[in-house]
Amino acid sequence: MKRLTLEEIGKLAGVSRATVSRVINDYPFIRPEIRTRVQEIIDQTGFRPNSIPRSLVSSRSNIVGLIIPSVVQKVFTDPYFASLIYGIAQGCNRNNLVLSVYLFHSLEEKHNVIQTIVGTGLVDGMIVTGDNRDTEILDVFLNSQIPLVMVGEPDHSNVSFVDTDNYGGAYTATKYLIDLGFQRIGIIATEINKSSEDRLRGYKQALLDHNIAVDEHLIAWGNYTAESGYLAMREILPYRPDAMFSSNDAMALGCLRALREANIRVPEDMSLIGFDDLPQALQAEPPLTTIQQTIQESGCEAVELLLRLLNDDGPTPLRTILPNTLIVRGTTRAVQSQSNL
């Protein structure tokens, strides 16, 4: 049973293919009985118009592309991306869009795939996430006609993006630790992108606002992986922090491991707060206190922004900053008087 066409449906209903097209596209001025008749045939046959010629004539494929340019290791390990894809898929489904995902295994492949994307014009728009400092990707798309939305604020202004309130979240986390009574609060920071800088800024500002000097020894650098968090924690340990804020959960999990190895109990000997609220945060031992980022919602929102870009209403670029909230679990507790030795 081969695929039907408008023409054939028209024949079955005794109308022209134009009329069938109108019925499908909810064109208002059709005689009701004709509409009914055509609709019946459509329902009986389960007809759906082929999307390719539709795209050809409308120059809209209804396909949105998603690029995750992170290195292999990250995509494999970081469930952040799983949540994100999930949210983006949701946004697509709601808006009858198809999601095409582009992943690379080498720089050369990245280059080729990007060129193909812009060259063949299959997608209506792109969502890019991961390393927001990938200049090649940004350059190529900004110089193309393809609308772009980033997940995570890029350095480049003039780009539409959605991000969580990085500064605010970090500030909240740090302030919470301060309120718990801690004074030597360390941070596992990253320099990957603007978002991570904002988290560092939030941390510093919270300290400053509470008259705690920023101690560079209590700042260690990671790259968002659990492994890097582990290493960073070990670096910082000699400087005897009494609490830690990790710029993401994956690294916080690494911290937890480093602390376990060093026989430092959490939360008895050290409090720890993460950022993201991955599923793993809940499963950690003990469950991780963290800043809950609505990753899935970010994904949805990215699609919505893209859609607005495509229908170009309003000024561009578009920005959405989503709020986040502190989720208190098992890795934090107030300073105990007897532990002040």
Add this chain to the structure above:
Amino acid sequence: MKRLTLEEIGKLAGVSRATVSRVINDYPFIRPEIRTRVQEIIDQTGFRPNSIPRSLVSSRSNIVGLIIPSVVQKVFTDPYFASLIYGIAQGCNRNNLVLSVYLFHSLEEKHNVIQTIVGTGLVDGMIVTGDNRDTEILDVFLNSQIPLVMVGEPDHSNVSFVDTDNYGGAYTATKYLIDLGFQRIGIIATEINKSSEDRLRGYKQALLDHNIAVDEHLIAWGNYTAESGYLAMREILPYRPDAMFSSNDAMALGCLRALREANIRVPEDMSLIGFDDLPQALQAEPPLTTIQQTIQESGCEAVELLLRLLNDDGPTPLRTILPNTLIVRGTTRAVQSQSNL
């Protein structure tokens, strides 16, 4: 700068659009100087033919769809899918295919999306993974013209699929435990699909082949999540196994947690083998001995099978069983004579 067309390239090169098309598609009988001239214009302008009309005329979109029908929880937590997508993307890139990913957030959405996929005929073929017993998906695609490849053997015969050697892997793992000197070897099994049944079969056969009776008390059931592994391990503990084979790594991680809570040391008091070799297996405490499945390769191979289906050479259905290997890490060790009390 709007998108160029064949016609315009032709004008620039002083030839017809048909000739340009021929140059692009490597048609052999073109005068070399013409080919060169056209190619120069193409290179200068960076022209790439639009993929939509190409698809229209060739009735090949070069888009392959991927469905991951697992419940929310799984996709979020299980990096198996991340590895798999990564492999599938690799297969697509190699073959100049675009990967479109379909995820669902409700049964209704699943239904709608599936109908849209088959109805609009955008994709050339589908790869389906996750719960291989989803009859709706299988039914719909088997009754459509859309070629289908499953990742993981389905119950339904007559479907092409790629899978790891589940039986063999389980057999190897169990035999290894036996060779280590264990006699009361338990298993965390699942009933999700054929693959999991094969793993159970491999386990049983290894026992039988070494004259160890299968003890139903040492079989507990999970659903591939870490949480279910945790619960299953707790169920089995009273029956005092001395070693465990977990049907996947995620559940093995759950086992590890249950054992830690029960103050059972691994590997001193209990040996444990997983299945998959996820990145987390390496990071576990202690690093997990496991059956290494080349998940990424499975993804690649699924694409290759689909391609063969599309070019319909050879008989159908197509099957690929990929080998796997035991990776010995920190959760297994030989029975110590003094621990035999």
Add this chain to the structure above:
DNA sequence: TTGAAAGCGCTAACAG
């Protein structure tokens, strides 16, 4: 309110 016809950008016969 509907049908006929043009055309989206490309490929593939078919002439020449």
Add this chain to the structure above:
DNA sequence: CTGTTAGCGCTTTCAA
């Protein structure tokens, strides 16, 4: 070897 022409299945004028 290359250009002309006819479509792929759909939407959208334009007439009627």
